[in-house]
Every structure is written in structure tokens, then in C-alpha cells.
Amino acid sequence: MKPKISLNSRNLPTLVTLGLFVLMFGVGSISFSGFLAPQNFLNLFIDNSYLLILGVGMTFVIISGGIDLSVGSMLAFSTMLSSSLLEKSHWNPMLVIPVVLLSGVALGLLMGYIIQIFELPPFIITLAGLYLARGLCYVISIDTIGITNQFWQDAAHAQVVLIGGAFISPSVVIALVVVMAGMFVSRSTKFGRTVYAIGGNEQSAILMGLPVARTKILIYVFSGFCSALAGIVFTFYTLSGYALNGANMEMDAIATVVIGGTLLTGGVGSVLGTVFGVMVYGTIQVLIVFQGTLNSWWTRIAIGFLVFLFCLMQRLFESRKGARGRKRVPPASAAAAS
């Protein structure tokens, strides 16, 4: 039961992002031969499946008005834990996967609990989580751990062939399941709507009798789970664990969420928007590869420019909505301003 597509301020940012993606893909198709191939489009998902998973978790965090800086390190820790359990301890893969996912849940729970119970800013607590998880990687090993486990090898090389010979990887299937789940939860469950309410006005959410504390903790648990899952998917991609994996990837996740139309101030955004954000991000990379002469770091410049542009656009939306809503300064930002 999808809502009617109408041009209102709620889904406009998502449509803008979709439009941008179509435009960029169109420009690529005209400029470079071979760009407009089904496989090239599907590669966007294959190459960015882990980012897609991180993005879904991050979308919930940001909609609630929070931030999670730990996801990149958590992903790295997840790659280290899986590779070490598989290669050094020789655990069964069917045991490794739940253990790794649980580790992500546990770290997320810890951060969410501290943020909620001690009323500390998510920025600082997840920054601490960033260092903690990164440090734990080096506790496991300083070196790269290659993965030779058969199950992992199969997962890495398996192809899900679609009509017309194009294919996707199992990672993409996992990522799409997470996306679907994220869309369902955000739109059709009490938990999902409470996330939006908290992002809109936490004080009001409490006064309306919503389970704010529980929901806020669960948001970080979910993000932790997504990071761990993204780590496993990442090892399907690289077949190794390395402590430096996913450096700065939390920033990529935040950037794709913002490009996807989610407001950093919370309350507004969508999982679908984040999917388009990741696709825009992926397309920029592919465009630069096809262009051939530009250094891959130009991706960063393009992303930086886009984030800047989208934030500016959101501000314009906000101010157009009129001054009436702005009269009430939420307590948090009032405190920050003084």
C-alpha cells in the first residue's frame, strides 16, 4: 500500500535525488559508450551493497535527530572478527555470522544506552565507539587476515543471474532485504513512526506518551546491527579482514543519507531516499572511472559539493515553510546556541 506520489515537501527531496541520479546516469550514457548497460547499473548495487546497509541504519539514526560516527570502525571490527574466527579459530560460518551480528548489536546497545540514560550527545558517544571499535580491530590483528573459508568464497563468487544475462551478487540480495525491511519499519510500524516523532520534537514525543527511551536505544542497536552486517558483506567483497577497512566510511554513510534528502536536524527523511543517495554516490565513482583521466579522489570533491548543495536546498525548503513553525525553538538547540 504505497502512498500516493504527490509533489509535497515530504517527498520532494527524494524525487530531487532520483532526478539527479537519472540525470547523471543519462549524461554518462550519452558521453561514454557502454555506460548504459544493465550490468553497469547493477554494478552500482554490487559495489555499494555494504554502503547501502550502513545507510539504512544511519537513516534511522539521523531521522531521530542523532548521529552515529562509529559505523565505519564497526564495519572494520566486523571484518576482523569474522576473518579471525573463520581463519584462526576455524569456527563454522553458520556460527560466525550470528556471533558477529551480535557483537554489532552489543556495541550499538552500549552506545544507545549511554546516550539515553546519561543524556549524552550521540556525537561524542559514537565518536568514542569509533575509537573503541577501531582499537579492538588492532587487538585482533595488525595484519590483513585473508579468508579462504569455502562458504565465504562461494558467497563472494556466486552470481544471481537475472533475465538478459545480467547478474547481482548475494550481497545485493542481503542489502535489498535490509532496504525493504527498513522501508517497512519506517513507514508501517510503531517503532518507525516513533523515530520520526523523536526527530520532530523529542519533548512532545515524551508528552504524547511514546516509548522514547526504548526507541532511542533501539535505533543505535539497529545501526550497530547494520554495521556488523555491512562488515560481513564487505568481507564477501574483499575476502579479507583488515583493521584499516572502512576508514571514513561513516562519513560516506552520512553523506549518502543527506543526499537522499534526510534532514540532519531530524524528523524528515526516508530509506528510499538513502537508496537513491547511494546510487548517486556510486554513479559519481563510475563516471570518474569512465572518464579515465581524473583521479578517484575527485569522487570526494563531487560528494562534498553535493552534500553542500543538498543542505542548502533543505534550508531553502525550511525557510519557505514560513516563520510560524520556527517561533518555537526546540530546547536542545536553544541550549546549544547559548
Added chain:
Amino acid sequence: MSGMTPIVEMKKINKFFPGVKALSGVDFRLFEGEVHALMGQNGAGKSTLVKVMTGVYKQDAGEMLLEGRPMRPDTPLAAQKLGINTVYQEVNLCLNLSVAENIFIGKEPKKLGRIDWKLMNQRAAEVLKRLNISVDVTRILSSYSVAVQQMVAIARVLDTSAKVLILDEPTSSLDETEVAQLFKVIRKLRDEGMAILFITHFLDQTYQISDRITILKNGEFIGEYETGKLPKLELIAKMLGKELSEFAYTTNPDERKKAAAEAASDSGTVLSAKALGLQGSIAPFDLSLMEGDVLGLAGLLGSGRTEMARLLFGIDYADQGEIFVKGKRVAISSPKSAMMAGLGFCSEDRKNEGIFAELSIRENIILALQAKKGVFRYLAAKKQLEIADEMIRALGIKTPNSRNEARQLSGGNQQKVLLARWLTTEPIILILDEPTRGIDVGAKLEIMELILNLSRKGLGVIFISSEFEEVLRCSTRIAVLRDKVKIAELAGENMTESGIMRTIAGGK
């Protein structure tokens, strides 16, 4: 009425806070199908009483009955479950969610484990229809006016089994047509049998909508009246705790006052405002202030006194009208520009908007002067000390040392520090919002004496106080405000307490 059992009855409620008796022996009765106004000045105990009723506070003594049976809600949620709901002045909803969601969030209709949006929107539209409102319930709440948001807040509590609806200053940010719309809804709910408790500062609205009035003063129960049988003047008198007959004798033709008025008439105008106003804050007003003049602003709480001061000092930005300082038009867009034009302002909220408790007395005094000079022209420590010591001496601030933290001072001395802060900037106009609030009687007199001394030296002062006696004692002229409108200016013989009250009660 007396034959019926009240829905809510509160008997001899006492509530203490450390050092304050917020409520003492307050009785309150609320009946089915009535709109009951709770009236009182600042600190009368209205909000404490409501908070006891809604489970935010627990009473220290007294009992509460709900339909004749004892009740003791210990949280707002528990009170809601008993059918007592509150809609606050600041709408507590989520502006980013749809109208329907704001009504149903937390109790959404579900189908197969997922939220049934279609049913939710349909039911939201039905509830709003009951309130005679038709809006697109799928649009986000921020796309509607505050009035509609209020209705949505009411609709949210209607969905549960509400018996009592408490409206805490619901009209303070609404315009006239919006108020009319809200009143229509209130009357409809009343006719359906809802008991409505209405808290407002607007006298006219009280008479428009309420059936009965309960008056509190200083945490004490003054009385319960039928609105139709309580003349407006009497209501004001009771809120202020005066007997009507007292008014006649408070006339005080002070010689000094007359002399000052005469002196003022041939000295120059230092400040004048022409049709200055801000939509939703205060209606356009004219104002002029002479050199050495003390203009008192009198009115009940919420009448627009502070709003007027905030406009003049640029804290709020006027959307119409002009301000002239010494005959020259000035654009006052911020407190800084007001300062540069020669204005000073002491806020009514001394603790939060005035004194920096952790800073020393010297630092507190020097602050405004430093701000006026700019950060790059730093005042030497020695110079700062000189200024501070001089001020401490001149104003009689009781402290052993200017290095002491401001928090160690009494309220009256903190107020003097604030005065000193502005005097160092050598203003030509000083706006004082409730400078005598919360300080003891002796300090009050001292502050007022200081104000008079300053005005004798040529300073133009705008003086705001809820105590009419203080306004009368200090002012050469008095501007009277009611319901966010400046309704009159009193001078000379008309400057009496009864004169002010009659002006306020006068109606339109």
C-alpha cells in the same frame, strides 16, 4: 449547580516548594458541561493547581475527588487515563508528522501488524469533523496555522475517553478569527458535556467564554463566582487582592510628580515610537518619552508590557512602525543597535536574561560597556575596577569586594548590578522590566529611589511593574495596556490606582 456532583473536586489543597507556599487551602470545583476560568496574577498558583490536578505534582495536603471518588494521579499519563487531559500553550505535537499521525501516534489502528494508514486518515478526518474542522489530514502539521495545531492537540485528547479538558493559555498566539474558531469548538464540547478548565490572561475572553470563574491570589483561594454576576472591575480588584472601596483613597497627588511633569514638558523628547507593532505580539502603539520622564507601563500579566519593551530594545523585530531617538529615526534591529542608539534594558527575568551568576560583580557591571565598545577595544583591568567600584558606591551595592561572584548577592543587589551595567554605557533611555520583582520591600524602595534620582539627572526611564502602587510612585505618566493593546495614557490627576483599574476594566 450545587446539587450536582462535580467531575473534579479539590479540597483544601496545600502545596509547598522549598521556601514557598505555592498553594494553601485551595478549593476548586469543576462541573460537567461548563467552561471554568481560572484567574490570578503571576505567582497566584494557577499552574501549580493544574499540575496537582494532572499528576505532575503531588499535593502536600488536601484531597481530590473525581466524580465523588478519591483520585490520586501520580503521573500525567495516569491523569490522562482518568480522563483528565491538558492542552498546553505551546502545542506539544510533532510538526514534522501528518495531522492524522499527530492525532493517532502511539495508538495507531493496525491491520496485519502494520499501521493501517487509510483507516487512520479516515478516523482522523472524522474526529476533526466533530470539531467542525476540515483539513487535509495527510499533510504535515507545520503546514497549518497554530490555531489548527491547537485543534489537532484537542482532537488527540478527544479520541481517548476525555471527561475534563484543561486549556492552558490556548489563545496566547492566536489572532481574533482563530480565537473565535477555537471558542466555537470549546462551546461545542461544553454542550456535549465536557468539563473545560480555561486558563487565560485575556479578560475579554474570560467573559466571552466562561460560565464560572475561580480566582486565586498568592496561592490562596479568593472565591468562586458566576461570570455573569462578577463585574470586570471587581474581578480585577480580587485578582490584585484589593477591596473596591480602597481605590478611592489611593489617589496620591505627589508634588514632585507634578513638577517633573512640568519639567518634562519643556525638555526634549528622547524617545518616540510611531505605530510600532508586531503581529501576534503587540498591536501598533505610539509612545513618547521626554528627558527626565518616567513612563510607567501598567497592565495585568500578559497585557503586552514586556512585549512593548522587547520591541523598543530590538529583541523582537517590529514589523511595522518607526522609532525615533532624540528626533532622529533609528533602525533598531537588534539589542546591539538599540544600545548604540542610547537605550538600555533590564529584563524581567533577572536570573536567566540578566545576571551571570558565575561571573564576578565587576565582570557583570562591565559587560554592556565592553559590548558597546567592541571586543577589540579592551578595557584595562584597572579601569574596569575603577568603574565597578564607583558604581558599587553610587548605587549602594552591598558587597565586600567587586571580585565576588554575582550569585552571592541578594536579589535587590543583583538588580542594582544590572542597573549599574546599563548606567556604565551612559544611556539616554533606560527600560526596566519588573526591576522590583522578587526582592524585599526595603530593596524595592531603594531601587525606586534610584530610578527617581536617575530621572532627575535627565535619564528617560520606562518602568514596568505588576504592582500598580510602584508604577504610580515612580511614574510621571502611565501607559495602560490590556490584551496586547495600548489603550490609554494617564497623566496628572487621573494617575490613581482606581484610574488604572477602571481603564483596564473599561472594555472597548
